[in-house]
Amino acid sequence: MILIDNPDSxxxxxxxxxxxxxxxxxxxxxxxxxxxxxNKRKRYQPHYDIKGDMRIKAIDHGAxxxxxxxxxxxxxxxxxxxxx
Numbered sequence: 001m002i003l004i005d006n007p008d009s010x011x012x013x014x015x016x017x018x019x020x021x022x023x024x025x026x027x028x029x030x031x032x033x034x035x036x037x038x039n040k041r042k043r044y045q046p047h048y049d050i051k052g053d054m055r056i057k058a059i060d061h062g063a064x065x066x067x068x069x070x071x072x073x074x075x076x077x078x079x080x081x082x083x084x
Contacts, residue, residue, distance in 0.1 A: 002026050004055065004063040005072045013055050014072050015048040015063060018079055023048070030057050044080045045073075 001018045015032075017023035024034065027048055039046045050058060059065055066072055 002058070002063045003066050003072060003075055004050075004058050005066045005069045007051060007055065008069070011051040012049045013051060014069070015050050015058055016046065016072055016076060020046050026058075026061070026063070030054065030061050045076050046080070047072075047076075 002015070002022065003017070004013050004015050007013045015023070015027065017026060023046055024037065027034070027037070032048055032050065032054065036048055036050075037046070038049060066075075
């Protein structure tokens with residue numbers, strides 16, 4: 001499952017998936033550079049920050065739009081269960 005949230009005030013959205021492998025495969029299919037992958041502060045929150053046309057492309061390729069950013073955090077907690 002691939003999810004994307006609504007953009008923040010700067011236009012950035014978070015792209016997440018049920019597994020890191022699925023996240024990287026999807027990111028590759030839509031043209032994201034692997035070096036843009038983020039998992040900051042060792043909190044195990046694997047994601048890509050994307051905006052603009054790339055966000056639209058992700059949705060066009062099947063990413064499920066999530067309205068609230070807090071739902072993305074809950075999704076990550078449920079799938080990775082190691083978030084501090």
